[in-house]
Amino acid sequence: MNSTTRILLAALMCTAAVACSKKVKEAPPAETPPATQTPTTPAPTTGVYGPEDLDTDACLRQRVIYFDFDQESLRPEFQAIVGCHAKYLRDRPSSRMTLEGHADERGSREYNLGLGERRGNSVSSAIQANGGSGSQQTVVSYGEERPTCTASGEDCWAQNRRVEITYNAR
Template sequence: MNKTVRVALVALLCVGAAACSKKQEVKPQPAPEAPVTAPAPSTAGKYTPADLDTDACLRQRVVYFDFDKDEIKPEFQQIMACHAKYLQDRPMAQIRLEGNADERGTREYNLGLGERRGNAVSSALQSNGGSASQINVISYGKEKPVCREHNEDCWSKNRRVEIVYTAK
């Protein structure tokens, strides 16, 4: 074989190998979800215990999660900021974060998932200024459902963390 044929053959093999290589999949960015229209935390004054019942942001005390996930959705970030500000303003306040899961999965797995969800909310509150000494996390797993039907709509209501004020 002459030199030109060899070079052409090597070039052809290189092009063929490059054409067969695995292409990287480009995933489209998910469409941003509509933000919750909760008002921003009050900056004019400090929260009082009465605000827990009157302030629209503080009255929202349930954080919902996607299936098998423990990441806080963007629409709940403002709620985290409101509750963290309340904890800052009220050093004697105490909250219990009750992690829950839907009925799918084993008891042990769901207890762990509920705890991870509670810890995610705890971390969000702390990163917004809440104190770890004011927060207690407990997991109920799938033991305390709010809906008992066996469909996705119902399961989505059970994948949650409830924020319970034990001292105001």
């Protein structure tokens, strides 16, 4: 075969390969709907909290943070509440709070005291991450010593796994 025929044959094969290739139409990525969250009261961004707001503001009246079994990590539905209390501490430098950690009756006394303290420290860290001062907070653990519910069962135990926020100075 002469060189002209070889060149024409190669060009024909390349043209056939290009013509047979499948063209992919690029589509824009599908929009995903925003993730739904549980409705929570956002921390106020305007105005300054005053002492009377502890009794009137819906977010600040929520002073109990609940935890899952054997966990000290803060659940997402309590982030807004922590944000409100952090803003209150920022707005009121003279205020002081105590974070009282509690556990259910399962586990040894020593373990539950430690778990209550870790839960209190977890809430304290979240408040500090939202701008609250650590010097305005005190963490106390009561372990299983102060239950709100004394029956034995998951519903009752869930009520006892908590951190209570109490204000010593408004």
